[in-house]
Amino acid sequence: MPINSPNIFCYEVLVEPVPSIASTDTYDAIGDILPIAGTNCKTNQFTTGILDEYSGATAGYSLRRLSSTYNGPAIRVKRQFDLDLFDIGFLDNGDLDTQTMLDLSGGTKALFVDTLYDQTGNGFDAVSVQTIGPRIVNSNGTLVFLNDKVSMVFDGTNDEALATDLLTEFDDADFLVSAVFGDALGSEGFAMGSTGSVPRLYFQDDKWSYNTLNTMTWTRVTAQNVMQYQVNGNTQEVFSDNVTLAQATETRVTNFVPTGFLVGRIGSGTFMDGKLQETIIWTDNQTSNRIGIYENQNAYWL
Numbered sequence: 622m623p624i625n626s627p628n629i630f631c632y633e634v635l636v637e638p639v640p641s642i643a644s645t646d647t648y649d650a651i652g653d654i655l656p657i658a659g660t661n662c663k664t665n666q667f668t669t670g671i672l673d674e675y676s677g678a679t680a681g682y683s684l685r686r687l688s689s690t691y692n693g694p695a696i697r698v699k700r701q702f703d704l705d706l707f708d709i710g711f712l713d714n715g716d717l718d719t720q721t722m723l724d725l726s727g728g729t730k731a732l733f734v735d736t737l738y739d740q741t742g743n744g745f746d747a748v749s750v751q752t753i754g755p756r757i758v759n760s761n762g763t764l765v766f767l768n769d770k771v772s773m774v775f776d777g778t779n780d781e782a783l784a785t786d787l788l789t790e791f792d793d794a795d796f797l798v799s800a801v802f803g804d805a806l807g808s809e810g811f812a813m814g815s816t817g818s819v820p821r822l823y824f825q826d827d828k829w830s831y832n833t834l835n836t837m838t839w840t841r842v843t844a845q846n847v848m849q850y851q852v853n854g855n856t857q858e859v860f861s862d863n864v865t866l867a868q869a870t871e872t873r874v875t876n877f878v879p880t881g882f883l884v885g886r887i888g889s890g891t892f893m894d895g896k897l898q899e900t901i902i903w904t905d906n907q908t909s910n911r912i913g914i915y916e917n918q919n920a921y922w923l
Contacts, residue, residue: 682740682901698758755775811893857871
């Protein structure tokens with residue numbers, strides 16, 4: 622087994638007969654088991670995820686496994702040319718099964734994300750509105766990456782996925798939206814939220830519209846980061862990598878319309894043109910958990 626095997630983290634060597642062994646060697650008998658220094662001697666097996674530690678999420682979309690109780694796939698992909706659909710699950714360690722995607726590509730076909738499965742079990746799957754969704758495997762059979770980890774990339778033109786009725790969960794609620802994105806290709810590195818004009822719920826990489834247009838603005842964040850949008854009563858606050866970017870005070874919105882929630886688009890036609898790896902939504906107060914949630918996402922993705 623090679624040292625860099627993703628499935629084995631403990632290596633042992635059986636000492637074979639040799640002419641002599643140094644007297645200072647602790648393992649100096651024929652047949653002794655010699656552990657290799659520096660290994661942690663444990664199997665790389667998924668046990669708990671961020672949703673086990675911070676339970677009660679409303680929706681969770683990710684290219685990693687989020688929960689020990691979720692046994693479904695991460696995404697459904699659509700293959701270029703034949704448009705066949707395939708569910709993609711996880712490896713034993715909780716990482717996305719990227720090898721299956723590469724096999725499906727055959728080195729000549731791109732793969733696009735058709736469905737982001739909701740790993741909370743609440744059924745808020747986000748399904749591509751268009752025939753072709755965000756790309757996750759390039760047409761030359763290589764993965765889309767962000768910081769050396771698999772990502773999907775939105776084209777800024779029409780990539781969007783709809784989670785039906787998810788927006789109603791934000792009505793009259795404290796909430797936390799925690800997303801990992803970056804590597805903006807154009808002017809909208811992140812776009813997610815509602816299509817309605819009033820009241821608005823637009824999450825972007827340089828502004829957040831909560832009821833009013835551009836309730837908060839800040840210097841655009843284009844690099845990979847964990848961005849968190851938090852409502853606590855009538856106070857709104859946004860963070861990037863655990864640093865406050867902006868704050869505002871708006872009366873909590875009681876009725877968002879229409880009810881659909883879009884990943885990759887806001888308003889009537891503002892589309893995302895960056896990379897996305899994970900978005901988790903809690904529609905209750907997470908002020909005491911926000912930093913821990915950030916630390917978990919940062920440790921895995923960044």
